[in-house]
Amino acid sequence: MSTTRSLKKNHRQPQQKQNPSMAAPSAPPRRRKPRTLATVSALLFVFLVISVISLLLVSSNAWRAFQHVVSYDSITVVNEFPHDPQAFTQGLLYAGNDTLFESTGIYGKSSVRKVALRTGKVENLRKMDGSLFGEGLTLLSNRLIQVTWLQTKGFIYDLKNLSKIGTFNHDMKDGWGLATDGKVLFGSDGSSTVYQIDPQTFKVVSKQVVYYKGHQVHNLNELEYINGEVWANVYMTDCIVRISPNDGVVVGWIFLPSLRKELIEAGNNAIDVLNGIAWDAEQERIFVTGKLWPKLYEIKVSPIKKPIKEGMVEQLCLRSPFKF
Known part of the structure; x- marks a missing residue:
């Protein structure tokens, strides 16, 4: 029998019924489940990666701080003016016509005062209750606003005569610094947070933690709003940090150790730290002073041309949280 005829015969031969228990195993099912699990796992992994990145970008200023270009500035003294060496400066602002307003601290010595820029003369002074320690001061709608x-608790004063016209309570943990852009108040409480405060209700409407290269910038003190940035004295340092109010990212550092060094070398050994920033927007003048300093300085800020040393900011400007 030829091979062809044999194959045809076998093809036509009816198949015998088999016992189910003895049946040949059927073809294995298509392996859909493993591929589905692999796909789900891959999607979950991608989702987790995207979530982590989004969390860093949206809720953590540390990531943005790593990505942002930071400027480093030094200062040149343009003018020197007399300043009350008994003034423990906590808040400072420029109000036009060569006039400054200043808030001073120390229990029993705290005050709000009007000061002539050129002479340093205190033209009007309102003493605070001995139980209060004056802190940051700002000016909005002809009202001086001060925290303690x-x-x-804070106080509101009339600009013309320094009479107290109101009190308020805010949502910060403490009162250190105040500034304004003319719409909202910016506040600090000695932490690494800048608060945005509604000037009508004094409720915090938003807050940003300030980071530099992944490090929180603690001890934010006296504040000033300058050209879209919040400038802050960093307590216990000779540094001013420039902050983006939108996200808390550090946009620059200003180094001012030369001022205190000069004062000490001149025999002013009783001075305390740098504190006090005022901005004359009309003439674009920057004024700084310190606690118990006999001088107030008009300064010019310029970028440092050479790259700064690695770790310089960490050494000069970053401190552990202040404890009292």
């Missing part, structure tokens, strides 16, 4: 240390 270790309290959430």
Whole structure:
């Protein structure tokens, strides 16, 4: 029998019924499940990666701080003016016509005062209750607004005569610094947070933690709003940090150790730290002073041309949280 005929015969031969228990195993099912699990796992992995990146970008200023270009500035003294060496400066602002307003601290010595820029003469002074420690001061709608240390209570004064016209309570943990862009108040409480405060209700409407290269910038003190940035004295340092109010990212550092060094070398050994920033927007003048400093300086800020040393900011400007 030829092979062809044999194959045809076998093809036509009916198949015998088999016992189910003895049946040949059927073809294995298509392996869809493993491929589905692999796909789900891959999607979950991608989702987790995207979530982590989004979390860093949206809720953590540390990531943005790594990506942002930071400027490093030095200063040149343009003018020197007399300043009351008994003034423990906490808040400072420029109000036009060569006039400054200043808030001073120390229990029993705290005050709000009007000061002539050129002479340093105190033209009007309102003493505070001995139980209060004056802190940050700003000016909005002809009202001087002041916060106090270790309290959430603040005061409102009439610009013309420094009479007290109101009190308020804020949502910060403490009162250190105040500034304004003319719409909202910016506040600090000695932490690494800049608060945005509604000037009508004094409620915090937003807050940003300030980071530099992944490090929180603690001890934010006296504040000033200058050309879209919040400038802050960093307590216990000779540094001013420039902050983006939108996200808390550090946009620059200003180094001012030469001022205190000069004062000490001139025999002013009783001075305390740098504190006090005022901005004359009309003439674009920057004024700085310190606690118990006999001088107030008009300064010019210029970028440092040479690259700064690695770790310089960490050494000069970053400190552990202040404890009292």
